[in-house]
Amino acid sequence: MQIDRRGLLRAGLGLLGGAALSACGGGSRPAAAPSFVTPTGEQVLAAERSRRTGPVRDFRLVAAESQVDLGGPVVRTWTYDGRVPGTPIRVRAGEVVRARLANRLPQDTSVHWHGLALRNDADGVPGVTQQPIASGAEHVYEFAAAHPGTYWFHPHSGTQLDRGLYAPLIVDDPREPLAYDDEWIVVLDDWLDGVTGTPEDVLAELSKGMGGMSHGSMGHGGSPSSSTHMMMGATSLLLGGDAGDVRYPHFLLNGRVPASPETFRAKPGSRVRIRVVNAGGDTAFRVALAGHRLTVTHTDGFPVRPAEADALLVGMGERYDVLVTLKDGVFPLVALAEGKDGLARALVRASGAASAPAAGARPRELDGDVARYSKLQPAEQARLAPKSPTRSVRLELTGSMMAYDWAINGRRYDPSVIHAVRSGERVRLSFVNRTTMWHPMHLHGHTFALAGSGVRKDTAIVLPGATLDVDFDADNPGLWMIHCHNIYHAESGMMTLLGYQRT
Known part of the structure; x- marks a missing residue:
């Protein structure tokens, strides 16, 4: 079934028509409510026309329930094309992404293209820029990808993001100024779906608040013993105190648990660009590569003046690009769940003979110089x-x-x-x-x-x-x-x- 995007959007925008609209700031009601540009308005279309400088690239996504091996634990979850993370979409700046999503999930869904300055009716927010994509339906997203960088996509429907519905979107610069030998996309996630419950279970429990929990005794990880998902006592100086709400049984790097990590292979001396995406629901990650300094080149797709650091702090939705020149050996890339008891990891193998470090090894760089915002300056x-x-x-x-x-x-x-x-x-x-x-x-x-x-x-x-x-x-x-x-x-x-x- 093909969704008529414009027809349904016009119907959905009726939800906004005649509402009391806030002008700005504190939410006070204006004397006369302003009239807003609609997601399919002429100004939107004009802005889109100015961004289209390349050909159309076609992609197909199937959102469906799948059985996924996380490197030992096997779970039933929701995915794009049966993979966690989903297959990356890759285009050149100015090209047009035309992505047809087939919804085989048991409920409505949508796709938000995170970080892109794209046409408003492709932004993927049900009830605002489009109607929900019904179970069994298809929907075509079409938009120009104007700016090079590291982006990603995920649903904007309920708590679906905290399942396996996410994937990178890379927009290449046809005049790429960086020089490097290889590239590695690293997607971080916190995982519970199909293990301790579902994201809907988590939201239902959290929504009761701490007042709805029994705090007479404390269970594992500083959480109330009556609580399955709520985490208490997760603290981080970098995050100013409380680090998160949710207890996760697993932390993943490119869909793998730490005991069965992905291995990135390259030659010693190779200069590698690592694109880091935090697709987590409730967890910031502190990321470091053992034995190496990182050169930060981009944050959220846009370039910064090269800055040296030992580690990154990556909040949910953030992305960082770094360059690293690999030494001879095998090194863990570790993403510490900030303020929580766990980590995600992968291995970088730049030597055929060296043995891998233990699964729980934590590089000393994690306690070194973290690339805070105050250390960064934009490229001109x-x-x-x-x-x-x-x-x-x-x-x-x-x-x-x-x-x-x-x-x-x-x-x-x-x-x-x-x-x-x-x-x-x-x-x-x-x-x-x-x-x-x-x-x-x-x-x-x-x-x-x-x-x-x-x-x-x-x-x-x-x-x-x-x-x-x-x-x-x-x-x-x-x-x-x-x-x-x-x-x-x-x-x-x-x-x-x-x-x-x-x-």
Whole structure:
């Protein structure tokens, strides 16, 4: 069955019509609600036409329940094409991705193309940019991939991201300035689906909040003994305290548990580009390659001035590209589940004779120099042109574990609340974290610059009690999500919308 994207979208946008819409900032009601550009509006189509400079590339995805071997544990989960991670999509900048998704899942789904400045009606947010893709239906996403970089895709439907529905999307630069001999895509994940329950089970338990749990005795990992999924006592100095909500039995690197790791093979002296993607639901990872320093070249697809570091801290939804020159030997690439008791790992083999280190080995580099935002500077070609913000949007991050009432500006996600901007504006988003948790905040359809340094990102960690200001140019019309990329925080309500006013 072929979905009529435009017809169903027009029907779905009726959900937004006539609603009380928020102009910006604190959510006050304007005297007259602004009129917004729709996801299929002419401004959206005009922006898309300007991005198309290459041919159309066709891809097909099948979302279905599958049995997957994680390197020992065998689970039933939901996947793209029966793999975890799914098969990467790879195009050159300016080419058009035409991806036909066949939904063989038992419920509606969607695909969000994370980090890309793409046409609004391809953004994959049900009820906002498209109708849900029904079970048994097909849907075609078509969009130009304008900017080179490391991206990925996943559903924007409920907690489906915390199953196996994710895969990399790489946009190659036809004028690639970096010199390297080989490349390795590394996708990190926290895993429980088919082992201790489902993501829906997790959300149902967390939604009761700490007030709904029995805390008379503490079980494994500092969690209440009556709790299957809620984690307490996960702490991290790098994350400002509480590291996460969910206890996971496994942490994966490219779909493998640490006892049965993937092995990347190269010659000693090879210069390798490693593209790191955190596809986790509730876990940041601290990543290091034993015996090596990393040269950070990109974050969230955009280049930075080369910066040396021992380790990366990668929040959910973030990506980092690094270069490393391999020594002779076998070295673990370890992704420590930050603040939690576990790790993911793979092996880098640049020698045929050396033996692999133990599965639980933790490189000393994990405790070394971490590539924080403050260490990074944008490459000149990635720096926004000097300009003062012409509009500010204040987004207070609110809620707590006690009631599990995560929200923005004290209000759980409401599609009738839309923060207004206009095309051509320089917009400042102020993420003001009023909670005791960290939040990786993601803006759809744009890349923002961290105020002060100018580093370009689309997902950024906001520490507890801190304010993070970011600026972006309003150059991609439509209705766009802003949300925490902790899937359970988002589904509990820490999401809102940004909309372009009609001109």
